[in-house]
Amino acid sequence: MGTVVGTVEDRRDMFEGNAQTRITPFSSTNQIGNPVAYKLVRVSGDGSLVPATDEEILEVNDTDMHIPSDTCQTIGYLATDEENVEVDETDMHIASDACQTIGYLPAEGIPSRLSQIESSEAINSGLLHSDNVQPYTDQYNEEMLQKVEQEERLENVHGSQMPSIPADANIQCSNENNFFEEDQVHHEALLQDECKMNESDMMERCSNAVASPKETALSAAAQKPDFSRVRGEICLDNLPIKALQETFRATFGRDTTVKDKTWLKRRIAMGLINSCDVPTTNLRVKDNKLVGNQEKSNDVTNAIRKEMGDDVRATKMKDAPSSTDHVNGHSNGGNHYYASEDYSSEQRAAKRVRKPTRRYIEELSETDDKQQNDKSVIPSKDQRLSEKSEVRSISVSSGKRVTVTRMVSLAGSEIEVPYVSHVRRSRPRENIMALLGCHSSYLEDKASAAESNLNLSPSQLSSEVVNRDSVEKSASRPVQNEFATSDENNVEPEHIDSSGNSSDENNIGVPIMQGGALRRKHHRAWTLSEIAKLVEGVSKYGAGKWSEIKKHLFSSHSYRTSVDLKDKWRNLLKTSFAQSPSNSVGSLKKHGSMHIPTQILLRVRELAEKQSQ
């Protein structure tokens, strides 16, 4: 166990109750942009937070953080947001009887309930990132190491181009500080902009969960430079390259040939934080400039970052999405090793920790968006973000990604697709119209198409229509539905008739209204009752008297035209003769078609024979 630096969200629930340490309540809401200062606190045995004394601070900075196994110290930020509930859930396996937590608490005011933090909780909070905290895993370590190695390789490759950093620690330090500060600020701004642009619920989440804490921390640092922070930076900066390399080795368990101080610091910080999103990482391409012009190239840097930072980060996230999540990892990483020097880095890390997380969330959100887009334009489920989500879909589509845009357009098209199909369908219709006009079944046909759905639940018609339309391209589905309907009808022929009667009338109107011509494709499966009627009609009026049969027996089923009756009879004959010859009683019917009772088939055959004669 060692010293840990991490961000902790302001979890008021954690801090309720008696508070030995009282921090003035936040003056304002937790909104982003509220300046927040952090200070060190110590978690005493009973879990209460005690403001860190100067000695302790010194201890943090100067002391080697070697802590007995039974003791652990945690340095962390207590952010003001209530996002990271996960912290609790994460179980940090910390074997320590007595834990000391040294953390930053908002100077302006920590929730008054801080005191109740349990030591374990405090540790967790200190050790863990607020977001997506996950148990430390070796896998994570490996991932991080791999990343580091990759970067290192790049570093070495481009090392020649990288201006060496002057050994002058002071200058460097000041520059570094400024640089980082600005970096942070810009980065933050950038991220926020992104959030706004995307306007996704996820994004919002990001801003809330990550940005605000981060920002608070950032602003705090910026507005109220913490001595500790400055010190930390200095400490780290002061270290000679060798020391940095040593630190690196301690952190990652291997030597590094990289001599770039900035890089080393970055790496170390990253290692400590287990955050792959050390901002500077993204700058590697511009490292040349950055390193060389750090003092004054902030603008350039920022610009570059805006351009590339996101991409890089995104890529990174993909590579090791969970990297940022394992804040606790840093404890293992080797905090004890450079407790003093890393203090600054720790702070930095703490801040940066958020970035990755945020990025991570963003990534996820984007993914979600994609998925959503694929399916539909339906706003996200998150109510609170719904407003933005909508906007976002638009903005995203227009802005960032072509894909998204496409997706959106697709989604839109989905709705319209039916219309397209409409047109398509309407053509046939037009042809039919002349013909159908005579039959007067034109409308009925339309209705019939919808009818299958309507029979089941007329109220659903509108929605169903849409659905069907969208699906209609394949056309396979409508058919299936109809079959299903027919099956149900088959179960209760009697009922069918009644329903058919009523439904017919209703159906006629609705379908037309909704889909208009589109509804077409009336695959109205013949129900047993219909077949029975048909047979009856044939027996009564004779085959060929379709209009008669229709008039007398299918009045209710307006959608059955005389032609339909004729066709059906033809089919019946076919089937009846196909089956009965071989199996007098048996029935080998096609799978797709409903099985017609043998009796009916027999009757059909009889009638047919009679008719023929």
Added chain:
DNA sequence: GTTAGGG
């Protein structure tokens, strides 16, 4: 407007 038949 119906029917018969092919698709």
Added chain:
DNA sequence: CCCTAAC
């Protein structure tokens, strides 16, 4: 079921 030709 659709489409047509023939009634």
